[in-house]
Amino acid sequence: MEITVNRDVFLKSLGHAYGIIEKKSTLPILSNILIEAKESKIKITATDLDIIYSEVFPAQELKTEGSTTTSASILYDILRKLEPNSKVDLSLQSPNKLKLESGNSKFNLLCMPSDNFPISEENFEQESFEVPSQKLMKLLSKAKISISTDETRHYLNGIFFHKTNLENKIFLTGVATDSHRLSSSSLEIEKNIVFEPIILPKKTIFQLISLMEQSSAKIKISNNKSKVKFVMNSGILISKVIDGRFPDYSKVVPKDNNKTLQIKLSDFKTSIERVTTVSADKKEGLKMAIKKDSLQLSVNSPNSGEGVENIPANFNSEDMSISFNSRYLIDITSQIENEKIIMSLKEPGSPVLIKDLSDKLSFHVVMPMKIWFFAKN
Numbered sequence: 001m002e003i004t005v006n007r008d009v010f011l012k013s014l015g016h017a018y019g020i021i022e023k024k025s026t027l028p029i030l031s032n033i034l035i036e037a038k039e040s041k042i043k044i045t046a047t048d049l050d051i052i053y054s055e056v057f058p059a060q061e062l063k064t065e066g067s068t069t070t071s072a073s074i075l076y077d078i079l080r081k082l083e084p085n086s087k088v089d090l091s092l093q094s095p096n097k098l099k100l101e102s103g104n105s106k107f108n109l110l111c112m113p114s115d116n117f118p119i120s121e122e123n124f125e126q127e128s129f130e131v132p133s134q135k136l137m138k139l140l141s142k143a144k145i146s147i148s149t150d151e152t153r154h155y156l157n158g159i160f161f162h163k164t165n166l167e168n169k170i171f172l173t174g175v176a177t178d179s180h181r182l183s184s185s186s187l188e189i190e191k192n193i194v195f196e197p198i199i200l201p202k203k204t205i206f207q208l209i210s211l212m213e214q215s216s217a218k219i220k221i222s223n224n225k226s227k228v229k230f231v232m233n234s235g236i237l238i239s240k241v242i243d244g245r246f247p248d249y250s251k252v253v254p255k256d257n258n259k260t261l262q263i264k265l266s267d268f269k270t271s272i273e274r275v276t277t278v279s280a281d282k283k284e285g286l287k288m289a290i291k292k293d294s295l296q297l298s299v300n301s302p303n304s305g306e307g308v309e310n311i312p313a314n315f316n317s318e319d320m321s322i323s324f325n326s327r328y329l330i331d332i333t334s335q336i337e338n339e340k341i342i343m344s345l346k347e348p349g350s351p352v353l354i355k356d357l358s359d360k361l362s363f364h365v366v367m368p369m370k371i372w373f374f375a376k377n
Contacts, residue, residue: 001066001092003037003059007102010042010088011079013055014072016214016235017046019207020053021072027118032069034117035090037062045119046072051204052119055235060087067114070098078107122238124229128222129193131172133232136219137212139174140205142185142362145331147202148178155244159205161228162197163189171361174200175249181328182249183335185362195221198228199242211235253365254353257344259317261290265341267311268295269333275299275307276326285369286326290345291319299326322348323369332364 017033025031025048034045040062045054082088082102089101093108100107140159148156156177164173164186170193171186211232212219220231223241230237272286278301289296295313300306322345333341337358344353354364 001035001037001068001090002062002064003042003090004061004063005042005057005059005088005090007079007082007086007088008084009057011076013042013044013057013235014076014079016055016211017044017053018072018076019210020046020048020051020203022048023073029069029112029116029118031071031073032112032117033072033075034067034069034114034119036067036114038065045117047118048203049118050201051207051237051239053207053235053237057234064091066092068092068095068098068111069114069117070109070111074109075100078105122224122227122229124222124224124227126194126196126222126224128220128229128231129189129195130218130220131187131189133212133215133217133219135187137209138359139172139185139187139362140209142335142359143174143176143183144202144205144209145335146176146178146181146183146364147205148176150178153179155199155242155246158199158201158242160197160246160249161195161200163193163195175246177247177249177252180325180367181332182252182365183332183362184249184253184364185359187361196223196225197246198223199244199246200228201239201242204228204237204239207237211237252351253363254344254346254351257346257350257353259315259320259345261295261343261345262314263295263311263341263343265333265336265339268341269330271297271309271311272326272329272333275309276330278305278307279326280304285323286329287321287323289319289321290315317345320345320348322352324352324366325369328366332366335362335364 036043041056042059043056086102091099093099095113098109098111143159159174159176164171170189170191172189173186175184217233222229227240275297276299279299287298292315296310298308336356338356342355351365351367
């Protein structure tokens with residue numbers, strides 16, 4: 001293999017794949033990137049055995065076709081430190097040595113044969129469908145804040161991806177819950193689309209968001225029973241899905257919360273951040289004393305003190321008090337687009353529905369302190 005590539009193009013593609021690679025893998029080859037040169041194009045591939053990502057970009061010059069694998073972290077670090085827009089020459093000297101030259105810099109990198117790299121062909125029989133990348137990124141970003149970190153209930157360690165039907169329209173919906181809170185977001189899709197429900201793992205979600213932050217193109221999605229495929233620009237991501245059954249979340253979404261609290265988002269967000277300063281881990285209860293035209297937020301920490309603040313609000317019911325994990329509210333406020341946050345309440349011990357007037361296809365549900373949605377087995 002003997003090729004010349006543009007440093008910036010190579011670095012950008014490698015950066016897309018870099019997040020998948022395990023830095024301390026028990027299989028050494030999983031720390032490597034697969035490089036394949038064929039027909040004036042370069043294809044790089046990374047995998048951790050659960051996710052595989054490949055991307056194709058043009059070579060400036062391809063003298064000899066071939067393939068190899070080398071350390072992704074070392075290659076990434078070298079490219080990052082080379083001069084911008086410089087030429088990079090790669091030549092395979094032997095099955096175990098890859099020569100890299102750029103300007104006055106020369107490196108001999110250890111490599112492993114590409115035959116040892118664990119890739120397999122996947123058959124996705126279902127037809128793919130397209131969604132705008134920015135809409136999918138927004139859906140994932142809004143739902144992911146409620147993903148559980150409890151590995152004993154692995155089926156909650158991701159986003160439940162499925163089709164929903166509302167007012168004769170079909171949506172792709174993502175839902176996540178950790179039993180204390182739930183987040184849901186949707187985007188409209190065509191009615192004839194076939195898509196089996198899946199649970200998308202957390203690592204895959206963060207990798208997708210990272211890729212979509214740099215793209216405005218549409219993404220093609222297809223899946224089978226065990227894996228899901230995303231095709232974007234010149235990259236393809238294939239991921240295993242979580243094997244498990246997601247709980248019937250519709251049972252915990254409040255249907256008759258008729259007490260409405262409206263607050264200016266910026267006031268609510270900054271006030272929470274200020275009063276929780278006395279709470280070291282942000283997990284101590286945030287008490288909300290709600291009145292007709294005001295909201296008092298307070299935190300009382302036995303280890304560090306008390307914080308209290310009053311802000312304007314609009315409440316259509318009798319005075320009431322309710323407490324939450326402040327971190328949950330901070331996470332939700334980070335995803336609200338409107339200048340106001342709308343909270344629908346019932347009783348102090350009942351779940352609260354939080355909506356965004358600027359995004360009617362998304363909502364959040366939060367339980368007061370010490371109450372769970374789905375009891376542990």
